[in-house]
Amino acid sequence: MDTRQPETVAAVDLGSNSFHAVIARVHENDVQVLDRLKETVRLASGLDDEGHLDPEAQRRALECLSRFGQRLAEFSASEVRAVGTNTFRRAQDARDFRRRAEEALGHPIEIIAGREEARLIYLGVAHSIQPDAARRLVVDIGGGSTECIIGEGYEPMRAESLFMGCVSWSQRFFPEGRVTAAAMTRAETAAHQELETIARAFRDLGWDESLGSSGTLGALEQVLVANDWSREGITLAGLDRLRERVVDAGDLSSVSIPGLSADRVAVLPGGLAIARAVFQSLNIAHMSRSHGALREGVLYDLIGRLRHEDTRDLTIRAMTQRYQVDTRHAAAVERTARRLLGDVAEAWDLDPESSRMWLRWAARLHEIGLALSYSGYQRHSAYLIQNSDMAGFSRQGLAQLAALVRNHRRHIVPEEFEALGPVQGPATLRLCVIFRLAVLLNRARAADPPPEVELGGTPDAPIARFGGEGLADRPLTRADIETEAEDLAAVGIRLTIQ
Numbered sequence: 001m002d003t004r005q006p007e008t009v010a011a012v013d014l015g016s017n018s019f020h021a022v023i024a025r026v027h028e029n030d031v032q033v034l035d036r037l038k039e040t041v042r043l044a045s046g047l048d049d050e051g052h053l054d055p056e057a058q059r060r061a062l063e064c065l066s067r068f069g070q071r072l073a074e075f076s077a078s079e080v081r082a083v084g085t086n087t088f089r090r091a092q093d094a095r096d097f098r099r100r101a102e103e104a105l106g107h108p109i110e111i112i113a114g115r116e117e118a119r120l121i122y123l124g125v126a127h128s129i130q131p132d133a134a135r136r137l138v139v140d141i142g143g144g145s146t147e148c149i150i151g152e153g154y155e156p157m158r159a160e161s162l163f164m165g166c167v168s169w170s171q172r173f174f175p176e177g178r179v180t181a182a183a184m185t186r187a188e189t190a191a192h193q194e195l196e197t198i199a200r201a202f203r204d205l206g207w208d209e210s211l212g213s214s215g216t217l218g219a220l221e222q223v224l225v226a227n228d229w230s231r232e233g234i235t236l237a238g239l240d241r242l243r244e245r246v247v248d249a250g251d252l253s254s255v256s257i258p259g260l261s262a263d264r265v266a267v268l269p270g271g272l273a274i275a276r277a278v279f280q281s282l283n284i285a286h287m288s289r290s291h292g293a294l295r296e297g298v299l300y301d302l303i304g305r306l307r308h309e310d311t312r313d314l315t316i317r318a319m320t321q322r323y324q325v326d327t328r329h330a331a332a333v334e335r336t337a338r339r340l341l342g343d344v345a346e347a348w349d350l351d352p353e354s355s356r357m358w359l360r361w362a363a364r365l366h367e368i369g370l371a372l373s374y375s376g377y378q379r380h381s382a383y384l385i386q387n388s389d390m391a392g393f394s395r396q397g398l399a400q401l402a403a404l405v406r407n408h409r410r411h412i413v414p415e416e417f418e419a420l421g422p423v424q425g426p427a428t429l430r431l432c433v434i435f436r437l438a439v440l441l442n443r444a445r446a447a448d449p450p451p452e453v454e455l456g457g458t459p460d461a462p463i464a465r466f467g468g469e470g471l472a473d474r475p476l477t478r479a480d481i482e483t484e485a486e487d488l489a490a491v492g493i494r495l496t497i498q
Helices: 055-071 086-090 094-105 114-126 166-173 181-205 214-226 236-249 262-281 294-306 311-322 327-344 352-365 377-386 395-406 414-418 424-441 475-489
Strands: 007-014 018-027 030-040 080-084 109-111 135-141 146-152 155-162 209-213 286-289 453-457 462-466
Touching: 007 055, 007 294, 018 055, 018 294, 030 055, 030 294, 055 094, 080 086, 080 094, 080 294, 086 094, 086 109, 086 114, 094 109, 109 395, 114 135, 114 146, 114 155, 114 209, 114 294, 135 214, 135 262, 146 181, 146 262, 155 181, 166 181, 166 262, 181 236, 181 262, 209 214, 214 236, 214 262, 214 286, 236 262, 294 311, 311 352, 327 352, 327 424, 327 453, 352 395, 352 424, 377 395, 395 414, 395 424, 414 424, 424 453, 424 475
Parallel strands: 007 080, 080 109, 135 209, 209 286
Antiparallel strands: 007 018, 018 030, 135 146, 146 155, 453 462
């Protein structure tokens, strides 16, 4: 009999139009939603042309997050995953705003890339419907971006994120709520231009059914059904009827359409223009509504991490295969790094579980740059990490992994750790010291184990104590360690060799 207690987890989706949180109890394969929170924040409406968020938009967001934070106050860090999407990606002052947002929420916030957002949306949709062999097109029109994904089962085959959303399009083409036929045509044409880069490839790939995710397409379906323009789902004919009604009204302040909620009026024309362009560009006649969305995808991805079914591990494995990594050497580096971590994790204030995870990934990817060139390969490795679509990783996660890999040899670049923030930066630098020593001690790539060493001291003054014969019969290793001490001294870390 299974006596394990159910896990309670939460996912937070900080979208450009609305903020959502979903809380669920998980036991074996059963996921039971306990609570949902939603607030229309319209974060994207506060973003100016230079990418700065105005104080009012920030105030709305922080007040919402403080309310969410009260609900999530009893959750541990591992039980919550919060993600920021398009507006967080675009905001020039995102780092400072994210810090204050994390304080309000009480949990870290990951800023995810567009294709990672698309992957998570598909995951949320796939888990909301009956599993079968059908190939699906999933479309999500958000406040600042539109995601289009084709997939089978729980796996996306192609995922794209386009730079258009209901909030940004409404502001750009329908200022102050004025809607004209010419403005609607311009908005639709601009959307067609965004879709032009993916439409042919999507049509060639094909699908058996199309599903609309999240708020905009859900709101459009609600309006079409309420006005008898569709019996179920969304149709191009129904969108055409709605277009006529909105253009005839001319001003959103005078729009009164059955099924249209008050909080959707301001962003209706932008979302409608994008939806019509999607239907026309991809030759869609009918689209069903899915109740799964990004927040559910984040939830299921989090559950996978808790159950050691982490998408990031699969991503790392795929990259080691793609770049033909010497897995035996990578494993040796990882073993040494884990042993050194065990010596200092508590004294250096490093979380053992997450630290082992980052060291494992760094060990497996630190040599992928050799596929390009040996000279400066650590820089090539970091470049490949930062410029690859790595499913499961946030932007901060990629930056952290790239910093470890980029700085595993030669001179350390302090700015790369400073960019990670006042908490993550110093912790990652401490991990980097461990990782550099692990790589150095395995430089010979020999079948024999590396020299015995115990790591101690403090993060600013580490002590490497060599056992047995020490380095007496390893002059090259001693020279490497001495050079390492010089490199660390350049960034204020005094390594002592005993």
